[in-house]
Each structure stands twice: as C-alpha cells, then as structure tokens.
Amino acid sequence: MVESHEAILEALGDRTRRAILERLRAGPQPVVEIARGLPVGRPAVSQHLKVLKDAGLVIDHAAGTRRLYQINPEGLEGLQDYARSFWSAALTRYQRAARRAAETAPAAQTKTGA
Amino acid sequence: MPGDPQATKRGEVVVRASVRVPLPPEAAFRLFTDGINQCWPLQEGYSYGGDRAREIFLEPVEGGRFYERFVDGDELQVGTVRVCSPPDRILFTWRSPHWQAETEVEVRFVAEDLGTSVQLEHRGFDRLVAEGQTIARRWAGGWPRVIGAFAARAAGR
Numbered sequence: 001m002v003e004s005h006e007a008i009l010e011a012l013g014d015r016t017r018r019a020i021l022e023r024l025r026a027g028p029q030p031v032v033e034i035a036r037g038l039p040v041g042r043p044a045v046s047q048h049l050k051v052l053k054d055a056g057l058v059i060d061h062a063a064g065t066r067r068l069y070q071i072n073p074e075g076l077e078g079l080q081d082y083a084r085s086f087w088s089a090a091l092t093r094y095q096r097a098a099r100r101a102a103e104t105a106p107a108a109q110t111k112t113g114a
Numbered sequence: 115m116p117g118d119p120q121a122t123k124r125g126e127v128v129v130r131a132s133v134r135v136p137l138p139p140e141a142a143f144r145l146f147t148d149g150i151n152q153c154w155p156l157q158e159g160y161s162y163g164g165d166r167a168r169e170i171f172l173e174p175v176e177g178g179r180f181y182e183r184f185v186d187g188d189e190l191q192v193g194t195v196r197v198c199s200p201p202d203r204i205l206f207t208w209r210s211p212h213w214q215a216e217t218e219v220e221v222r223f224v225a226e227d228l229g230t231s232v233q234l235e236h237r238g239f240d241r242l243v244a245e246g247q248t249i250a251r252r253w254a255g256g257w258p259r260v261i262g263a264f265a266a267r268a269a270g271r
C-alpha cells in the first residue's frame with residue numbers, strides 16, 4: 001500500500017522516528033529492544049511506531065508473545081514515484097534531443113554493419 | 115523497459131528507467147553529459163535555484179561537479195561524478211532540493227544495432243531514511259506542484 005507523500009514526510013520529519021527507522025535497519029525488533037538506548041520511554045516509542053506504521057514505513061507482526069516491528073520495504077514508494085516521474089520527463093527530453101541530433105548528423109546515426 | 119522500482123534488499127529501493135536513442139554510445143554519452151542542460155526539467159521544480167536556475171552541468175570526469183548555474187552567475191553543486199568511463203558508464207551523486215541526503219545515479223550506455231540503449235539506475239533512497247534531514251515541511255509544499263507539472267506534461271504529449 002502506498003501512503004500519501006504527506007504522511008511519509010510527516011513521519012520522517014521527526015528526529016526520534018528517524019532514529020527508530022535507523023535502528024530497524026538492523027532487522028525486526030520488539031519495542032523494548034527499539035527503545036533501548038533511545039532518550040524516550042517505551043510509551044513514546046510505541047506512539048512513534050504507530051505514526052510510522054500509519055505512514056506505511058513500518059510493518060509489524062506477532063511472534064509468539066511479542067510484536068516485532070520492521071521496515072516496510074515498500075514504504076518508500078511515494079519517494080520512488082517522485083523519482084520515476086522525474087526520470088520519465090528527463091529521459092523523454094533526452095530522447096527527443098537525441099533524435100534531433102541523429103537527424104542533423106545522419107552519418108553518425110548507426111553503427112557500420114548494423 | 116521503463117523500469118519499475120524494485121526492493122533489492124531490506125529498505126533499499128532502486129528506480130530504473132531506460133530509453134533507446136538513435137545515436138552511437140559515444141554521442142549518447144556526450145548528449146547526457148555535455149548536453150544535460152537540454153534534457154533536465156530545470157524550471158519545473160527539479161532545481162535548487164527554481165526560477166533563478168538557468169543551466170545545469172555535469173562534468174564528465176571523475177570528481178567532476180554536477181552543478182546548477184543561476185541567472186546571476188552563482189553556482190551550486192548538487193552532486194559529484196564518482197565514475198566516468200565514456201562511452202559506457204557514468205555514476206554520480208545527486209542531492210535534489212527534495213532530499214538533502216545524496217542519492218546515486220548510474221547510467222550505462224549499451225550499443226545496439228540501431229543506436230544505444232541508455233539504462234539508468236537511481237538508488238540510495240534508503241539513505242534518506244538513514245540520514246533524513248528535517249526538510250519534511252519543504253517537501254510537503256513543493257511535491258504536489260512538481261507532480262502536477264509532470265502530470266500536465268505527460269497528458270499533453
């Protein structure tokens with residue numbers, strides 16, 4: 001599921017949430033593990049995890065009696081959309097320029113022996 | 115294939131795109147580097163300078179600068195060339211105004227019978243999470259405008 005850009009940006013705009021994401025890069029972890037070493041308590045970490053989950057950046061699942069949180073590999077799709085739009089526009093322009101160049105210099109158009 | 119993004123490993127995301135052009139790799143490479151100003155949608159939000167940005171340059175040499183030049187002559191470096199092996203490949207970093215951490219762009223130029231296949235990979239989005247700067251507010255404002263501009267352009271084609 002692709003969440004809105006705004007939700008992703010909002011989620012990434014907080015220092016503690018970025019620290020949480022950084023920790024999760026090591027792999028799935030329970031809240032208690034994530035909270036260890038962070039300057040905020042477990043309830044606050046849980047709250048931040050909820051925001052990250054709502055933004056689609058983090059997913060969780062039950063493992064026995066614990067709940068494990070992990071980075072959602074699809075969570076950055078909103079950012080990818082941006083990059084895709086960009087390259088689509090840039091490469092279309094590039095291709096147009098290449099066609100113009102090929103027309104003005106037809107000798108260079110193809111490899112010999114093609 | 116106009117590439118779909120793929121998650122290569124946990125949190126790492128790659129955007130791929132490619133086009134075929136009717137030029138030999140040497141000319142295709144030169145057009146991408148020396149001619150980048152003809153292809154970059156500079157005035158549509160993809161620049162730090164915005165309306166002030168007039169040109170963009172990509173120096174085809176290792177350590178070369180990727181930079182914008184503004185109407186008043188000021189220059190701003192937005193990336194650095196890491197690998198430059200004409201006519202096959204160029205790899206450079208890029209900070210867009212929308213993310214301050216550096217992402218990485220690699221372009222390969224593969225000879226084909228009728229020209230060149232230009233294959234682009236844009237990666238390092240996971241660094242945005244790792245090093246993400248406090249620019250969310252700015253993104254939130256600029257993004258819809260940028261996307262809108264492209265949607266309009268795509269519809270007009």
